[in-house]
Amino acid sequence: MTAVTTATDAPVVAGGETRASPWPVFWVASIAVFLVSLDTTMLFAAFRAVRAGFPGTSAADMSWLLNAYTVVYAAMLIPAGGLADTHGRKKIFLLGVTLFLAASAACGLAGTVGWLIAARVAQAVGAALLTPASLSIVLDAFPQNKRAVAVSLWGAVGGLAAAIGPSVGSFVVDAVGWPWAFYLNLPLGALSLWRGAALLKEAKKPEARRRVDGVGMALLMLGVGALALSIVQSESPHWSRTELIAAAVTGAIALAGFVAWARVATAPLVDLRLFKHRTYTFVNLATLAFGTAFSMMFFAFFFYMTEVWHYTLPQAGLAITPGPLLVIPFAVMSGRLAARLGHRPFLVGGGLIYAAAGLWFMLVPGPEAAYLTHWLPGLAMSGIGVGLVLPSLSAAAVNRLPADQYAVGSAVNQATRQIGSVMGVAVTVLLLGHAGLTHASFVPLYACHVGLALLTALLCLPVNTRPVAAKN
Numbered sequence: 001m002t003a004v005t006t007a008t009d010a011p012v013v014a015g016g017e018t019r020a021s022p023w024p025v026f027w028v029a030s031i032a033v034f035l036v037s038l039d040t041t042m043l044f045a046a047f048r049a050v051r052a053g054f055p056g057t058s059a060a061d062m063s064w065l066l067n068a069y070t071v072v073y074a075a076m077l078i079p080a081g082g083l084a085d086t087h088g089r090k091k092i093f094l095l096g097v098t099l100f101l102a103a104s105a106a107c108g109l110a111g112t113v114g115w116l117i118a119a120r121v122a123q124a125v126g127a128a129l130l131t132p133a134s135l136s137i138v139l140d141a142f143p144q145n146k147r148a149v150a151v152s153l154w155g156a157v158g159g160l161a162a163a164i165g166p167s168v169g170s171f172v173v174d175a176v177g178w179p180w181a182f183y184l185n186l187p188l189g190a191l192s193l194w195r196g197a198a199l200l201k202e203a204k205k206p207e208a209r210r211r212v213d214g215v216g217m218a219l220l221m222l223g224v225g226a227l228a229l230s231i232v233q234s235e236s237p238h239w240s241r242t243e244l245i246a247a248a249v250t251g252a253i254a255l256a257g258f259v260a261w262a263r264v265a266t267a268p269l270v271d272l273r274l275f276k277h278r279t280y281t282f283v284n285l286a287t288l289a290f291g292t293a294f295s296m297m298f299f300a301f302f303f304y305m306t307e308v309w310h311y312t313l314p315q316a317g318l319a320i321t322p323g324p325l326l327v328i329p330f331a332v333m334s335g336r337l338a339a340r341l342g343h344r345p346f347l348v349g350g351g352l353i354y355a356a357a358g359l360w361f362m363l364v365p366g367p368e369a370a371y372l373t374h375w376l377p378g379l380a381m382s383g384i385g386v387g388l389v390l391p392s393l394s395a396a397a398v399n400r401l402p403a404d405q406y407a408v409g410s411a412v413n414q415a416t417r418q419i420g421s422v423m424g425v426a427v428t429v430l431l432l433g434h435a436g437l438t439h440a441s442f443v444p445l446y447a448c449h450v451g452l453a454l455l456t457a458l459l460c461l462p463v464n465t466r467p468v469a470a471k472n
Contacts, residue, residue: 081411096130152335155391291420350388
């Protein structure tokens with residue numbers, strides 16, 4: 001187990017022990033996560049501009065600009081959580097930020113598609129290293145009674161960044177060119193690196209240091225990577241059905257091997273006892289469902305704006321902004337109340353609101369643009385739903401975990417969301433990746449959206465994070 005504290009001049013008292021103010025640590029960690037989340041979705045807006053910068057490159061080849069990042073990021077998250085718990089959260093966090101920044105600069109400077117994709121892979125590794133370490137740093141910095149608020153705000157920062165990524169990307173690329181979609185990471189990332197090196201302190205107990213589970217790491221990366229590959233390439237003309245089935249089977253076998261290995265290994269990468277906790281298991285199932293629905297909604301929005309209403313990409317980017325603006329206030333509100341009431345009311349209620357947003361989009365908008373009356377109400381409902389659910393899932397997942405499993409526990413939850421995101425993209429491309437889209441083309445997708453949102457609410461009914469002291 002590691003402990004991360006700060007040395008600031010704003011002490012507080014908790015449990016008879018003087019603690020430094022945790023907020024400087026929170027902002028150091030959140031800046032880095034903001035950049036990772038922003039970068040994850042910003043490239044969808046910049047995709048056309050990047051492709052135009054490499055004439056003669058096919059869309060299938062350029063798709064690896066997105067797919068390579070997603071696959072590697074999803075596959076690396078859980079091993080990265082184990083590395084943070086084993087080798088120190090500060091060390092892994094700073095390593096991840098450094099690698100992410102260096103890879104961002106390399107992306108902007110890349111002269112060929114191959115180098116650009118390679119830099120994106122390195123960027124994904126850096127992002128995976130810093131993400132679970134960041135959350136565990138935040139958890140350790142706050143006392144138990146403040147963690148619900150802190151983690152909800154941490155999740156809101158990431159959710160907001162992911163939601164505004166396409167709008168930011170569309171304006172940046174349109175104004176100064178596609179390399180700045182990557183260069184944008186450098187100033188804020190350097191600030192996080194500088195302040196993190198100065199503020200974060202790490203104290204380790206010798207007996208807490210564990211061996212790295214190389215076998216488990218390899219099996220997990222192979223399993224998640226192969227399954228993600230089979231999903232993101234499901235519509236590619238360059239992959240045969242036999243090859244895709246072989247990739248999926250390989251992934252399934254590797255994941256089965258990972259579970260079998262974790263049962264017998266003396267120091268497994270993921271302690272399967274995590275899933276004996278009823279709340280943890282149901283939260284991760286809900287995260288998979290909600291991550292899929294969130295991704296479907298996200299991409300369907302841009303398909304509808306540009307293909308049906310014929311908005312330009314910057315116009316579509318601006319049109320999405322009101323939804324994300326609602327994420328943070330509702331996340332902060334739910335985080336404060338969850339400290340007393342638990343997360344279940346907000347997870348279930350947010351899931352139902354998110355389902356209502358999908359139903360609105362399925363039934364109300366038509367072929368003629370009517371943004372204020374036909375789209376904005378649904379966008380507001382979706383922003384409220386995301387603000388209630390997304391950060392609450394992250395907070396509820398780690399609420400009952402012991403401190404030495406914060407990083408790996410949160411990494412499992414974040415990886416589950418990424419896998420859901422890949423599935424959502426695949427379904428969206430399958431249903432909408434053709435010419436001549438009309439409103440009717442979106443009905444099956446929004447029906448899936450509604451079903452997944454309702455499933456999220458149903459899976460969250462058994463979640464129990466209500467503080468013991470608050471029970472009657």
